[in-house]
Amino acid sequence: MTDLLIKNGRVIDPANGVDGQFDLLIEKGKISAVKKKISDGSRKIIDAKGKWVAPGLIDIHTHFREPGYEYKETIETGARSAAVGGFTSVACMANTNPVNDCGSVTEFILDKAKSALVNVHPIGAVTRGLKGEALADIGEMAQLGVAALSDDGKCIMNGSVLRAAMQYASMFGLTIMEHADDSAISQNGSLNEGEVSSDLGLTGAPAIAEDVITARDISIAEYCKAPIHLCHVSTAGCVQLIRHAKDRGVKVTAEAAPHHFSITEDACRGYNTNAKMAPPLRTDSDVTAIIEGLSDGAIDCIASDHAPHSLFEKEVEFDNAAFGIVGLETSLGLSMALVHGGHMTPAKLIEAMSYKPAGIIGIDRGTLKPGAVADVTIIDPGLEWTVDPSKFKSKGRNTPFAGRELKGKAVYTIVKGKVVSKC
């Protein structure tokens, strides 16, 4: 394996409190030194002048659709999409077919993951078949190495099942990632309940559907002294609940998806099915609250909820269109707007996209400490580019951001010392 010297970059490594101009040396797939000046020797050199050298980015919420829906995405194409987006590790949700609720499915995913461009960590289901009733084979999946547990796509509606799952999962040090949505309230609403849903004559899912489950989950976690992670937080109410829970020491973590802090329910106008996702795009005040949550740490990390679908699942009536958008290739660019807009420092953003998510799923990444595995992302913070879905490496083209101009992009993605993507 060739050694790699990344010179003259701004090394941003929040895990170790590093932010400044350093050279970074990678030897045998590991970080071997971060110093002011490292001599070239006969190494392969990347000049990172004007760029950020960050721990490899981590996205703990993706849907790679394999097994079962390979026409939407495979582990191979999903991982390639991740690499282009600057991600070196991703966790993929359990709502495949069959559901990842037992060891054999976990093994299948891990086997496919071996040849993927980036590190792919399966997330196991909380309940068998995502039905919210009986517990999935949590112990078996834990031993094989699932990163976390989630019924994502569905909320665990029975609080007693959630409580049992939290207690059981705690034996294996696994965190439950909740898709907070009281389905009795949201009634499969296809966008936020409000002015836009009313104008369009569509059933909306009100913010309270997410808020009440968030409040319930926090109470259960507090009582069980177990961790809970709240996926794709989209409402101002949830940010508030999470902030207060953290203040009193509840083991709650949360993620926000770039679309929830970049656009609002207005994107659904004209029946744009590429703006349909769960939870739905909300209002301006929710967007503001999420940005505040990210900047004050109420929300720990950014995760894309990468949800590829085929064209025919989106070119239908809004009510019948599939929920979700692809996100891996736009996540960093959209998130960089928080830095350019002065809402987050570069270090804070990198932390929310590497070190923090690594901690939530318990993987030893997100750091540039000498000795660590050399997962590194080099970011050009000033690179301006336009989102063109036809160029996505993902199989999915479903994004509301087509044509959007973004500033900031991963220019090198390095996994275990090897460049897996560059632009």
Place this chain on the structure above:
Amino acid sequence: MTDLSSSDIGQIIETAKVMKAISERDVKKTPTLRGRTVINFFTEPSTRTRTSFEIAGKRLSADVINISAAGSSLSKGESLKDMVYNLDAMKPDMLVVRSGFAGVPSMMTEWIECPVVNAGDGRHEHPSQCLLDLMTIQEKKERLEGLKVSIIGDILNSRVAKSNMIAMRKVGMSVTACGPATLLPVNIEKIADKVTSSLDEAVDGADVIMALRVQTERLERIGFPNVREYSKLFGLGLERMKKAKKEALVLHPGPINQGVEISPEVAEGPWSVILDQVTNGVAVRMAILYLLLGGGLQIND
């Protein structure tokens, strides 16, 4: 109705008045749209609207074809987009579309060039119904501006109410929305001038009272406890009408649940213009076809 201006509405109503005369002749037909093909593509059950569009097309000599969901390939698993492309490939001059899903007509206009007329889409809009309501009111009251209208019932799920609230305020009418709090949209304060859950208040002083159909099978238990209570609180009966102006008009988009949202005495009483609405429906739809297909001036022949 979001896209139509007040003067567009006026033009359609004026044209419809001319069209209405055709329906009053012995020979109810003009050659205006001879050689034009209109497809009524209805993927939701409808008797009144479909028949009305069909008659409108035929009175203008267009070739009218009806396709309903049960007999179409939608039931054979063909996607909507494919179905629409196939219809378009047969070169119709116009598609008249009814769908149970909001937004279908507007999505279709993005897929194909052929003009699309919305004949009611989910809980979104029902423009031709709205226009025939306005035409009926205009005929009877000889004006629209300044009139007070009360719309009563399930406003949340009614595309008729939605279209009317948008259009009526555009032409200068003031709209009171009245219904159970469970059946009002979240932004009702923004789309109506006044909101009340008291039927007496809504009826008092109104120039126009529009009762909406209540889908009892869907709404009982959660929208309201039972039909009896609904008709007690929101049913338009003779007693209520005593509080209304003598010259008030009563409209209903049909079909009527007799004795639920309106009593037979009121539906057939002196205030009622419900059958005028149906007659004007044909005229308004003739006007829509005529204006969109640009039939020329031979209309008065």
